Amino acid sequence: MFSGIIEAVGSVRAIETTPQGKRFWIEAPFVESLSLGASIAHNGACLSVIAIRHRFYCVEAVHETLQRTNLGRLELHDSINLERSLLATARLEGHLVYGHVDTTVTLLAMERVGGESFYFTFELPEAWAHLVVEKGSIALDGVSLTVASVEKGAFRVAIIPWTYRHTTFAHRKVGETFNVEFDILAKYLWQWSQRYRVGYPKAPSEEVQPE
Secondary structure, rough: EEOOOOHHHHHHHEEEEEHHHHHHHEEEOOOHHHOOOEEEOOOOOEEEEEEEOOOOOEEEEEEEHHHHHHHHHHOOOOEEEEEEOOOOOOOOOOOOOOOOOOOEEEEEEEEEEOOEEEEEEEEOOHHHHHHOOOEEEEEEEEEOOOOOOEEEEEEEEEEEEEHHHHHHHHOOOOOOOOEEOOOOOOOOHHHHHOOOOOOOOOOOOOOOOOO
């Protein structure tokens, strides 16, 4: 489990293609404290450490992960958002993020609103629109964000200077795809409402009391 607060921006140092998918060797500042099997969110996708060498660690992404996320588009020296799994005693600074990417969305527009503050506008496919609400939580490339506004076919988030400088948002361009994990509460509530949907009970009609 993660919080969507990016711990570091890593760099892809090697990519190996395997029958199962791809292996990525990542350079990160916290490698010395890692152990085999550790869970790390990579652009929001949870992967397990399978090898550690010097300043690098290795994770493997299977075909399902490569198809559902933007990890399959990673190239050598690309930057990647990293977050290690939460400790039980950690403060939940963002929101509950599970590292299970639902899909990818395309960046439609970037609007600077002063200094290093921006509005990023993303497409919102109809199939997922029911899970996005204004002021609700959403994780984009692993970053916990608040939905600023929603319109037909699109939603917008505000990027503050700290987020812009300490994540890969500073390097992203219009037309690129971002991993998105929708709020887990929204997903479960929607499934429950569809499975057990019933009409609201009608208020009993008022009866005329005898005089």
